[in-house]
Amino acid sequence: xxxxxxxxxxxxxxxxxxxxxxxxxxxxxxxxxxxxxxxxxxxxxxxxxxxxxxxxxxxxxxxxxxxxxxxxxxxxxxxxxxxxxxxxxxxxxxxxxxxxxxxxxxxxxxxxxxxxxxxxxxxxxxxxxxxxxxxxxxxxxxxxxxxxxxxxxxxxxxxxxxxxxxxxxxxxxxxxxxxxxxxxxxxxxxxxxxxxxxxxxxxxxxxxxxxxxxxxxxxxxxxxxxxxxxxxxxxxxxxxxxxxxxxxxxxxxxxxxxxxxxxxxxxxxxxxxxxxxxxx
Numbered sequence: 001x002x003x004x005x006x007x008x009x010x011x012x013x014x015x016x017x018x019x020x021x022x023x024x025x026x027x028x029x030x031x032x033x034x035x036x037x038x039x040x041x042x043x044x045x046x047x048x049x050x051x052x053x054x055x056x057x058x059x060x061x062x063x064x065x066x067x068x069x070x071x072x073x074x075x076x077x078x079x080x081x082x083x084x085x086x087x088x089x090x091x092x093x094x095x096x097x098x099x100x101x102x103x104x105x106x107x108x109x110x111x112x113x114x115x116x117x118x119x120x121x122x123x124x125x126x127x128x129x130x131x132x133x134x135x136x137x138x139x140x141x142x143x144x145x146x147x148x149x150x151x152x153x154x155x156x157x158x159x160x161x162x163x164x165x166x167x168x169x170x171x172x173x174x175x176x177x178x179x180x181x182x183x184x185x186x187x188x189x190x191x192x193x194x195x196x197x198x199x200x201x202x203x204x205x206x207x208x209x210x211x212x213x214x215x216x217x218x219x220x221x222x223x224x225x226x227x228x229x230x231x232x233x234x235x236x237x238x239x240x241x242x243x244x245x246x247x248x249x250x251x252x253x254x255x256x257x258x259x260x261x262x263x264x265x266x267x268x269x270x271x272x273x274x275x276x277x278x279x280x
Contacts, residue, residue: 001262002277003251004269005047006231007160007197008074010035010066011055018062020055025168030235032066036073038234038243046277048231048269049074050135053106058084060094067099072278075101077135082119088126095130101273102158103127104135107145115147124152133158133272135195140165142182149189157192158272161233162219166198169239176202177215187222193272194223196264197231200249201240208249217255225263229272 013029014020030038032049039047049067051060060078067076078094080087080103094100105123107113113120127134133156138145142163149157163183167173186192199216203209220228232246250256250265270276 002045002266002270003043003247004266004277005039005044005234005247006158006195006229006269006272007050007233008035008047008231009050009052009233009235010062011052011235012062014055018056021057022054024054024236025239026235027238030238032062032069032074035066036070039073042244042247044247045266045279046073046075046275048077048101048273048275050077050104051079053079053104064097064099071099072280075099075273075275077102077104079104079106080123082113082117082123084119085122087119087122088129091123091126091130091132095132100132101275102133102135104137104160107136107138107141107148109141109144113144115144115151120148121152124148124155127156128152128154135160137161139163140179142179142186146182146186146189149186149192153191155191156272157189158229159186159192159194161195161198162202163194164202166201166233166237167240168236170201172202172204176204180215180218184218184222187224187227193227193229193268194219195229195231197229198233198237200246201233201237207241207245208252212249213253213255220260220264225260226268226271228264229269230265231269 010032051063058081063076137160200209205211
């Protein structure tokens with residue numbers, strides 16, 4: 001099976017030439033070359049490279065450069081700005097970009113945006129027009145996320161990070177799966193898939209994080225493996241797990257059979273984004 005990581009973030013060092021918007025608790029750099037090297041060490045065939053919003057906001061120029069250097073290994077997703085009146089043109093240009101497979105909207109609670117925000121409407125209509133799936137970050141704001149998905153039934157959504165707020169540093173919160181009932185209810189939306197990304201950061205036990213499997217089993221039952229996209233969310237998760245530790249529990253667990261593992265760790269991602277990796 002081809003193993004595809006549904007969410008990675010690569011970036012270069014913070015320089016005046018390409019300054020970071022914020023400085024997260026990440027390594028000084030994880031370049032595209034370094035990301036592919038990490039993938040090679042653990043046998044990950046390809047990844048969806050999400051341009052890092054915290055660092056680069058709506059500028060995906062670094063992602064474009066990296067994809068050009070590793071066209072068979074990385075596909076790219078760009079955050080788009082709901083406050084940009086020309087965002088539909090931005091999405092049209094992105095669709096023509098080699099390796100572009102999706103766009104992303106950010107819907108954290110602190111944004112204060114409603115489901116009927118006209119900027120979201122512009123973005124989501126354009127996504128349908130250009131046949132691009134939309135990653136939606138709505139952790140800790142699932143009610144608004146669900147309302148957006150319901151408002152745009154023709155748009156294909158991919159929910160980031162299980163829809164569950166995840167820690168950047170250990171330990172996990174006392175009730176890391178408190179929003180799981182809302183996540184299971186979201187599965188009723190046929191136009192949505194969900195990323196099982198960053199799941200290891202929700203564990204309150206050490207590697208290989210055995211306590212994630214009972215709640216994940218409920219996710220798999222509700223969503224079906226064909227709509228669940230495994231991912232590491234590295235490098236955001238680096239302070240909690242290293243790259244290998246985010247891969248191996250899924251590859252080694254006896255809680256998945258080979259057919260389920262193949263769909264979760266690659267097949268569903270290839271289907272959702274219409275992209276498969278090529279080595280060589």
